[in-house]
Amino acid sequence: MIRITALKWVxxxxxxxxxxHRLRWVLREVGWPYEVRLLDAPTLKSPDYRHAQPFGQVPVLEEDGRPTLFESGAVxxxxAMRANRLLPxxxxxxxxxICWLVAALNSIEPALxxxxxxxxFTRDEAQQAARRPVVDAFARQRLDALQGALGDRTWMVGDDFSVADLMLSSVLKIADRLDLLEGFDALQRYAQRCWDRPAHREAIAEQCATIDAHAQVDMRYDALKTG
Ligand SMILES: N[C@@H](CCC(=O)N[C@@H](CS)C(=O)NCC(=O)O)C(=O)O
Structure with missing residues (x-):
C-alpha cells in the first residue's frame, strides 16, 4: 500500500x-489507493523522518520495497511514469x-x-510595503510569460490533461490566493479547468477535512522548541 505524509494542521x-495535495491529486487521477500518515512538528523534524525527507517537510511517498520518494514534483x-498516465x-x-512540470516548480513557484x-511572513510593515511591489512585479512577469506560452490551448501540452497541467495549476493556486491572477483571464480559465477535475476536488476536500479535524496544539510545536 502507498502511504503519503501530510501535516495534521496548518x-x-x-x-x-x-x-x-499534489500527491493526493496524482494518485486519485491514476486510481491508485493510498493511506495518509499525519505528522506533527517534532516527527517532521526527527532524524528518522529526515532520513527520508532531508529538509523535514511533507510530502513523501512511502511504498513497501521501494525507496521513500520526496519532492512533490518528482513524486x-x-x-505518472509508472502508471503510464498523464503524459502525452x-x-x-x-x-x-516534463519541461513544463519543472518550469512550474523552478521558474514560476519561486516567484510566487x-x-x-x-x-x-514579513511582520515589519515598512519592509512589507517596500518589498511587495518588487516581488509582485516579478511574479506578474512570470505569469504573463506563462499566459503567453499557453495561448488559446486547453492544456499546456498535447490534447489531454497531463502532469504539466497538474503542476502548473497547483502552483497557480498560490497566485490565486495572493490575488495575483487578477487580469490574467486566460490563466484563470485554464487553472479553473484543472481545479474542477474530480481528482483535484477530492484531494483538496480530503486535505481540508484533516486540517479542520485538528488544531494548532496537535502539531506539538512546544515539544519542538524544548526538545
Ligand atoms: N520542494 C518541496 C517543498 C515541500 C514543502 O515546502 N513542504 C511544506 C508544506 S507545503 C512543509 O513541509 N513545511 C513545513 C516545514 O518546512 O517545516 C516539495 O515540493 O515537496
Whole structure:
C-alpha cells in the first residue's frame, strides 16, 4: 500500500495548498489507493523522518520495497511514469510536458513564493510595503510569460490533461490566493479547468477535512522548541 505524509494542521491561509495535495491529486487521477500518515512538528523534524525527507517537510511517498520518494514534483512524475498516465504518448510532447512540470516548480513557484513570504511572513510593515511591489512585479512577469506560452490551448501540452497541467495549476493556486491572477483571464480559465477535475476536488476536500479535524496544539510545536 502507498502511504503519503501530510501535516495534521496548518494555518487557514495554507489549507488546501499544502503540497501533499499534489500527491493526493496524482494518485486519485491514476486510481491508485493510498493511506495518509499525519505528522506533527517534532516527527517532521526527527532524524528518522529526515532520513527520508532531508529538509523535514511533507510530502513523501512511502511504498513497501521501494525507496521513500520526496519532492512533490518528482513524486508526481514518478507516479505518472509508472502508471503510464498523464503524459502525452508522443515522445517529443512527453518531454515537453516534463519541461513544463519543472518550469512550474523552478521558474514560476519561486516567484510566487517570494510574494507569499512578504504577504504572510514579513511582520515589519515598512519592509512589507517596500518589498511587495518588487516581488509582485516579478511574479506578474512570470505569469504573463506563462499566459503567453499557453495561448488559446486547453492544456499546456498535447490534447489531454497531463502532469504539466497538474503542476502548473497547483502552483497557480498560490497566485490565486495572493490575488495575483487578477487580469490574467486566460490563466484563470485554464487553472479553473484543472481545479474542477474530480481528482483535484477530492484531494483538496480530503486535505481540508484533516486540517479542520485538528488544531494548532496537535502539531506539538512546544515539544519542538524544548526538545
Ligand atoms: N520542494 C518541496 C517543498 C515541500 C514543502 O515546502 N513542504 C511544506 C508544506 S507545503 C512543509 O513541509 N513545511 C513545513 C516545514 O518546512 O517545516 C516539495 O515540493 O515537496
Amino acid at each position: 494555518p487557514p491561509f495554507a489549507a488546501g495548498q499544502v503540497r501533499d 508526481v512524475l514518478d507516479v 504518448e508522443d515522445p517529443g510532447q512527453r518531454s515537453l510536458a 513564493m517570494n510574494v507569499a513570504e512578504v504577504a504572510y
